[in-house]
Amino acid sequence: MEDIAKGIQTQFKDMGIEVPLEEIEERLDKLINKFKVPANEARKNTVNVLLKQYNVDKNEFFNQSKPATMSNIADVKADQWVNVDIKVLQLWDNSNSSISQVGLVGDSTGRIKFIKWARDNLPDVEEGKSYRFSNVVVNEWNGKLELTLNRTSSIEPLATDIDAGSTSAGSPEECQVSDLNQENMWANLKAKVVQLWDNSNEAVSQVGILGDESGTIKFIKWSRDDLPDVEEGKSYLFNNVVVNEWNGKYEVTLNRTSSIEPLEEDIETSFQPQGSAEDRLLSELRQENMWANIEAKVVQLWDNSNDAISQVGILGDKTGTIKFIKWSRDDLPDVEEGRVYRFNNIVVNEWNGNYEVILNRTTTIEPLSEEIEVGANSFQGAMIDIQDGSGLIKRCPECNRALTKGACMEHGKVDGNYDLRIKAVLDNGETVQDVLLNREITEELTGITLEEAINLAADALDQTVVVSKMREDLVGKYYCVEGSLADRYLIAKSIEPLSTVDMEKVDELIADLEVA
Amino acid sequence: MSTYVREVAKRMFAKEFRNSDLSFREGDDVYSPQYLLTPTGARVNRLFIVGTLIEKENIGNEAEYWRGRVTDPTGTFTIYAGQYQPEAAQLLSECETPAFVAVAGKPSVYETPDGDTITSIRPESISIVDGNTRDMWVVDTAIQTINRLHNLDGSDTYVIRAKEHYNTDKGSYSSMVLDALKSLKEQI
Numbered sequence: 001m002e003d004i005a006k007g008i009q010t011q012f013k014d015m016g017i018e019v020p021l022e023e024i025e026e027r028l029d030k031l032i033n034k035f036k037v038p039a040n041e042a043r044k045n046t047v048n049v050l051l052k053q054y055n056v057d058k059n060e061f062f063n064q065s066k067p068a069t070m071s072n073i074a075d076v077k078a079d080q081w082v083n084v085d086i087k088v089l090q091l092w093d094n095s096n097s098s099i100s101q102v103g104l105v106g107d108s109t110g111r112i113k114f115i116k117w118a119r120d121n122l123p124d125v126e127e128g129k130s131y132r133f134s135n136v137v138v139n140e141w142n143g144k145l146e147l148t149l150n151r152t153s154s155i156e157p158l159a160t161d162i163d164a165g166s167t168s169a170g171s172p173e174e175c176q177v178s179d180l181n182q183e184n185m186w187a188n189l190k191a192k193v194v195q196l197w198d199n200s201n202e203a204v205s206q207v208g209i210l211g212d213e214s215g216t217i218k219f220i221k222w223s224r225d226d227l228p229d230v231e232e233g234k235s236y237l238f239n240n241v242v243v244n245e246w247n248g249k250y251e252v253t254l255n256r257t258s259s260i261e262p263l264e265e266d267i268e269t270s271f272q273p274q275g276s277a278e279d280r281l282l283s284e285l286r287q288e289n290m291w292a293n294i295e296a297k298v299v300q301l302w303d304n305s306n307d308a309i310s311q312v313g314i315l316g317d318k319t320g321t322i323k324f325i326k327w328s329r330d331d332l333p334d335v336e337e338g339r340v341y342r343f344n345n346i347v348v349n350e351w352n353g354n355y356e357v358i359l360n361r362t363t364t365i366e367p368l369s370e371e372i373e374v375g376a377n378s379f380q381g382a383m384i385d386i387q388d389g390s391g392l393i394k395r396c397p398e399c400n401r402a403l404t405k406g407a408c409m410e411h412g413k414v415d416g417n418y419d420l421r422i423k424a425v426l427d428n429g430e431t432v433q434d435v436l437l438n439r440e441i442t443e444e445l446t447g448i449t450l451e452e453a454i455n456l457a458a459d460a461l462d463q464t465v466v467v468s469k470m471r472e473d474l475v476g477k478y479y480c481v482e483g484s485l486a487d488r489y490l491i492a493k494s495i496e497p498l499s500t501v502d503m504e505k506v507d508e509l510i511a512d513l514e515v516a
Numbered sequence: 517m518s519t520y521v522r523e524v525a526k527r528m529f530a531k532e533f534r535n536s537d538l539s540f541r542e543g544d545d546v547y548s549p550q551y552l553l554t555p556t557g558a559r560v561n562r563l564f565i566v567g568t569l570i571e572k573e574n575i576g577n578e579a580e581y582w583r584g585r586v587t588d589p590t591g592t593f594t595i596y597a598g599q600y601q602p603e604a605a606q607l608l609s610e611c612e613t614p615a616f617v618a619v620a621g622k623p624s625v626y627e628t629p630d631g632d633t634i635t636s637i638r639p640e641s642i643s644i645v646d647g648n649t650r651d652m653w654v655v656d657t658a659i660q661t662i663n664r665l666h667n668l669d670g671s672d673t674y675v676i677r678a679k680e681h682y683n684t685d686k687g688s689y690s691s692m693v694l695d696a697l698k699s700l701k702e703q704i
Contacts, residue, residue, distance in 0.1 A: 035568040035614040036650060038699070041587045045570045093683050096537070098631050102683075119630045144688065201671035220669075244669060253669075303521040305542075305559065306672055382656070384525050384564055384620040385641060427564060427620075429527045429660045471603075476566065476618025476643040478652050499648040501655055506697055509658060513694040 001028050004043050008050070015061060017054050024050070040140075068135045074109035076147075078140035084147070087130045087162040101125060105133075105147065106164035113146040120151045130162040131155050172240055178214035180250050185243040189252065191217075192235040192267040198329040198361070201308065206230060210238075210252060211269030218251040225256045235267040236260050277345045283319035283375075285355055290348040294357070296322075297340045297372040299485050302431060311335060315343075315357060316374030316485070324357040333365055340368045378482045379435070379490055380498070381428030383475050390422045391467030392453045420450050422470060423489075426479065435481050436489045445495055446470055525564035525620050527657040528554055530591035531692050533563070537633035538681045539625045552623040552635070555682040556664035556689055557675035563637065565593055566618045566645060566653035572608050582608040586617060589654060589696040594636040595619060604639035611644060618645045618653070651700055658693045665690055 005024040012019045024046060031042035051058055068081040076082055086105040094102050100118040104111055114133070116122055125131055134154045136147045149155070172186035180187060191210040199207050205223040209216050219241075221227055230236055239259045241252045254260070280292040296315035304312050310328040314321050324346075326332055335341055344364045346357050359365070389402060394416025396408035403416045422437040422445075443449050448456070448466070457463045478498040483491045536554040543549070552560045567586040575583050581598040582605050597604035604621075611617075621639035628634060665686055667675055678684060 031568070031570065031614055034647075035570075035616065036589075036647060036699075037568050037570060037587045037614065038589055038591075041570065041592055045585075045587075048571065096682060098537070098633065119632065144691065199671075203676060204671055305674075308671065382525070382564055382618070382653075425522065427525045429564070429656065430524060432522045432524055471641070472643060475641050476620075476645045477649050478656075498652060499646070501648065501651045501700065503700075506655060506700055509655075509662065510694060510697050510701075513662070513690055513697070 001025065001032060001039070004028060004039060008043065008047055011047070011061070012050065012054070012056075015056060017056065019050060019054070072109040073105075073107050073112050076112070076138045076145060078138055078145060080138045082136060082138060082147075083132065083134045084136065085130070085132050085158060085162055087164040088125045088127050089164055091125075091127050103127070106162075108163050111164070113144070114149065115146060116149045120149060120153070122149055122153060123155055125155060130158040130160065132158055176214040177210065177212045177217050180217055180243045180252065182243060187241055187243065187252075189238045189241060190235065190263065190267060191238065192269050193230045193232050194269055196230075196232045198327075208232070211267070213268045216269065218249070219254065220251060221254045225254060225258070227254055227258060228260055230260060235263040235265060237263055281319040282315065282317045282322045285322060285348045285357065287348060288350040288355075292346055292348065293342065293344045294346060295340065295342045295368060295372070297374055298335045298337050299374055299377075300488075301335075301337045313337070314485075316377070317372055318375045320375045321377050321485075322355060322357050324359065326359045330359060330361045330363070332359055332363060335365060340370060340372050342366045342368055374485060376482055376493070377485050377490060378480060379426055379428070379433045380478070380480045381426040381433065382478050383424050384427045385425040386467060386471045386475055387423040387425065387434075388467075390424070391420070391470055392450075392457050392463050393419055393421060395419050418450060418454055420448075420453055420466075422446075422474075424474070426481065426490075433481075434489050435483070435492055435495075437492050437495060441492050441495055442470075445497075446473060523549065523561040525562045526554075526558045526560045527564060527653070527660040528556075528558055528560070529657055529661065529692060529696060530565075530567070530586075530588045530593045532556060532558075532590075532661065532689065533593060533623070533635055534591055535682070536560075536623075536635055537625060538678070539623075552625060553674060553678050553681070555678060555684040556661060557668060557672065557678040557684075558664055559674050560623050562620065562622055562640075564618070564620045564653075565637070566616065566650045567593065568650070569608075569611065569613050569615050569617045572611070572613055574609070580605055580609065584608050584617075586619065588657075589699040590692050593619075594634070595621065595639050595642070596624075596636055597639050597642070601639055604642045607642050607644075616645050616647055616650050618643050618649065654696055654700055658697050661689065661693050665693075 005021055005028055008024050009019055009021055027046045028042050031037040031045060032039060051061060068083050071082040071084055086107050089104045089106045091101060091103040098118050099115060101116040101124060105114050135152045136149050139146050139148050172188050175187040175189055177191060191212045194209050194211040194216060196206060196208040203223055204220060206221040206229060210219045240257045241254050244251050244253050277291040277293050280294055282296060285292060296317045299314040299316040299321055301311060301313040308328055309325060311326040311334060315324045345362045346359055349356050349358050394403045396403060396411055396414050397417055398411045401408050407413050420439045420442045422442050424435045426433045426435050439450060453466045456465055480496045480498055481490055481492045483493045532554050536552050538553045539550060541548045541550050549561050554560060567588040569584050569586050571585040573583050574580050579599050584595045586593045586595060597608055619637060619639045619642045621637040624636050624638050626634045668686055
């Protein structure tokens, strides 16, 4: 931080302005340490604040040009202006109209991404050719450096070829399914196609499961790669396939360089196509790939924009609720919100620590006439809104309906009774849940009693001050609500503000990302 | 009558939001909802962010029109609030900077005469929060971004469209998430 402060001080000194170091450091410290602002943003902000304070013209300040120096790629640092002699190693596909060219350049010391913007009208470069880039800026994005060409940059072709090393990929080894445990690993694999899945995506040519005696793994073959089709139950040698990872599970992706050769031999597999489904309660569905029969109520159906999904929502029984997905490809009858069904032959899937019910080709759905009482439900998310009709309200003394503008829908103008409630919108980034908090829970959460709310309103001569104060205090924070679902509302039995980060979860996420 | 479905507030880091420039309407008429499609395939009609409001300025002439800058571990969001966002404008006019704020709002994309696109947020609500809420949002946003990155290999129509438009570099977005998470470990 001291370095940043000194840097800023020097920049201002060059303009003939003396800024005390403590003043700069104080602002930086507040931004970086107290308000968690990233160092580069804190630097920019501190400069802006000082520019205003000392009445310095922004353009004048930023136009102090820095001479560019000749550099090797290995030596470039963020924010430097440099000249480099490089070879264009790769040009990437780019559909962003504001980018003219983007790709990878290299010299004998290393490689770096470069970007050329359309607005700067610079000449195009060609893959495999060598150039001198003059007056380019080194930018940093998340610890990775990139070269950005700008209006003042120039590009000159070089007569000499820049040596930028070789670009060979490792040669794949023959593997068993259980060996495929590393992302981006290349392999040759002898395996049997134990299952082919229905697939409505034109980009995917075939998808399913491969197996050998060591295990099974999902595979995917893309249409663009023009590979021959495989058949269920036959064994093949798959050469040059890549391993991808998702959620701790690996899958095999075939690609342009892959080949598929049918084998005479039959590969033994450990694959069990289908477990026997037993009748289960929703709370028992806690094991990936478990097959079950369930009787449940469709508690919610969600809006769904994905063509591959026919219906998605929440099922509930007396033990709780669970998400379900019905795929379009399986041609199953639609279910209705609020109705009870028997689902035979469903599969349990795990998704980021949550279990969900997947209906499939073999599932049957029968409507039942009995009613099911759905057990306690919980929802965790950010409160992004408190709706009108919250805070201090009046209810009809006859029917207890909330009054609008002093009138009851049923009984007209009446002298209402005061009550407190909150109609909150919680949002977890994937779904929205309307939550209803009654007087008791509202008082507990806000610390404002009904009497205090009545006084607040009386002082302000305005009933809406109460809801405004509640919005101010509650919106934007995270909560966990437990309660029961009725129509679109979760009627809260309890609400808990969440305010501590689960550092173990953070460590886990970091570890996952570092492995990938 | 079909029931009104409220749009989910998507989570994304400032860097991804800033890199987004593909907006489209779902449907043919002018009342169809507008969406922003991001490099990792989020289809955004509403978003929720928590960060540090480091700058605010009234850039309006007669009527007040507030611009605020909100940083997260990866960069800066720009928010604009005027007469149609009275509560947000009022908060911006009254609050001090720096301050932790939570903002729910609509994405807005503007193309400059130079062909640059500027992505900003029109707040529906903005409130002052604490540092813990900000950290929780970073974890929340990291998880949702990771989920989208994993789905990048999938077959969702919007994901395919996002990849075609942005040529999304999965590695750079996962290192963005990694750095954001690591920044939580650096603070004490």
